[in-house]
Amino acid sequence: MADSTKSQFRHLIIGLVAGSVIGALAYAFFMSPQGHDMENAASGDKGGEEAPLYWVAPMDPNFKRDKPGKSPMGMDLVPVYADDVAGDSPGTVSIDPVTVQNLGVKTAQVERVKPTQTVRAVGQVQFAEDAIEHVHPRIEGWVEVLNVRAIGDYVEKGAPLYSLYSPELVNAQEEFVIALKQNNPSLINAARMRLNALSVPDTLITQLERARKVAHKVTFVAPQSGVIKELNVQQGFYVKPSMTMLSIASLERVWVLADIFPRDAIGLKSGKPARISSNDLPGHTFDASLDYLYPALSATTRTLQARFVVDQSSNTHENILRPGMYTQVHMTVQPEQPIVVVPSQAVIRTGTSERVVLALEEGKYKSINVELGRTFGDSIEVLDGLSQGDKIVISAQFLIDSESSISSDFMRMAPEQEDVGSDVSAWTQATVNDVDVQARKVTLTHGYLDAFDMMGMTMDFTVAEDININDFVIDAQVHVEIIREPSGMFQVKTLHVMGDMQGDHE
Incomplete structure (x- = not known):
């Protein structure tokens, strides 16, 4: 019995000593810098040591908060770190060389050249009206x-x-x-x-x-x-x-009327040479010249009609273009002066704007807006936004653009920020989707807000104090005046219930 008591006491002493050692080791680990690094990594800080400067709305870089939350459109706010904004204009992103290689990023230099463009059109042969003799x-x-x-x-x-x-x-x-x-x-x-x-x-x-x-x-x-x-x-x-007894139409000179898209008609002048062919005369081509470009667009095809003159006085009677034949018209167009062009594949079209990803120094990139002109084969003319010698991304640019566009101002140089004051408003028609009476918020599907250059979408709005929140009825059609509050949220300032225009709550 005494031996058993001694054994239990010895096991207790060993357990206490072992617990003390484990506790000391754990305290030393968590109090060490390595322990803090793991804790920071678990908390989600960038790089394990840096906290976000602020959070920004993905679709509106002007909407900022000092903590996570939702944007006025109901999207999660995105953290912005000091490394993202230090010394760079808004929207500049840095990518390390390994990632650049893995993404397959390729760049090209912006050039100023005189590109050639082949304009193709479908035409139809008809008698030349100025070569018809009327007999009286x-x-x-x-x-x-x-x-x-x-x-x-x-x-x-x-x-x-x-x-x-x-x-x-x-x-x-x-x-x-x-x-x-x-x-x-x-x-x-x-x-x-x-x-x-x-x-x-x-x-x-x-x-x-x-x-x-x-x-x-x-x-x-x-x-x-x-x-x-x-x-x-x-x-x-x-x-x-x-x-008018009869009319005689000459076949030595005929007209070809072709439909040309307005964008292809830029720079076309009378006398421009063209080549004309027809499936009805395989193996034969005819020299022609542009005689006249009609001033109005067709109401049905939305194209311009161009008139070409074909002299076939030296052709045999069997190998001539005859009225009613369908033809293919080919012209080579070249601008008079060199222009700035980029590869077509480099342009990102969003529906409301066109932009490219500019390759800066030291692995930095930024999305910028550009104004486009004519298309020349695989190249597009750039009217504004780029200069000769700039480097742009032509491969994997969509991935870079999705990151850069979160905070980019889409300008080559960072302009001074213009505040949209509360006195600026936009009227639009909307449909009521949800009403939060206690929070005084409504969810509306609204049209285009011109004052804020915001496309139509579904988003949350606060409601002005002088509006009765109960006037918002789900599925109702309303006419609202929208302003932006100093906090960045959009607010319904004035309400008209469609069908009851007496509901003005200004």
Whole structure:
């Protein structure tokens, strides 16, 4: 019994000593710098030693808080550390070389060049309107013989078109013959001029001078080669000078009307050469020149119509463009002066702006807004925001932009901050989604807020004290005036309930 008591006492002494040693070691560890480092790491401080300077809203860098929380749009605030802002403009991010390599970041230098652009358009062939001859009778009479009978018939210049019987024409010939017999120069000249005015062919006048015999039917000939485009008479018709008997359209020169996008029409001028081809004539191309660019856009296609002239007088009759054919138009366009261009793949389009990621020195990057111009193949003109020699990111830029855009001002240089005062407001229509009576907050789906350049979205608003919070009804349509409070929260200053415009609570 005594031995058992001694054994228990010995075990108790060993346990006390062991507990004291473990306690001392634990106290020494947690009081050491290494212990504090682990504790800081567990608490989430950046780098295990640095605390955030403040928290910022992901979509609004002007909304800042000194502790974690929610943004006016209901998003978690993002911590900002001293390393993120020290000595750099807003939005500048630093990436170590290893991460740059892992992300596959590639850069390119901004250039000032004269790029070429191939403008392609679809066109259709039609008769050149300034190469159409309209045939009118100069005198009343009857069509005794009609040598063309259908639209589309081809006629050569000087070929007979029709023969006309007209008493007045007979009288004019008789006057000419009488003047010849009298050998009176003044009468001969006057009679000849009358026959010319009536479009009597020179061959008939020469025959009258030689034979001095009047022709009862006068044959009129084609003024040019071409096809019959319009035919309004038939054999036996009675015609008058006011009638258009027929029209002859030349095929030696045709028009091609092409639809061009307005952005492709920039810099186009009359005389610009073009190449035209058609699937109906495989293996053949035609030289053309831009004749006219019509001033108005088509209401249906939203394109500009361009008129090209094709001279095919030297082509064979089988290898010519014919009215109604569809064609492809190709033009090479180049700016007159060098311009700043970037690769198309470097541009980030958000829907409301275009931006690129600027590569700074020492592994630093920043998203900036740019103003874009024309597109030249795989390159885009930059009107503002970049200069020749700048370096931009052309690969993995979306990952860098997502980090930089949290706090970036999207400017090359950090401008002076402009405060939007409480006297600035924006009116918009909204739908009530939720009402928190005790907190005096409402959740609205609102339209565009022009004063704050904020797109439509769903977010929380505080409610001004002079507005009855019970006037907000879920699913109701309201017209509200929004202001920004000094705290950064947006507030409903004025309320109109749609359908009851007497609910003005100003």
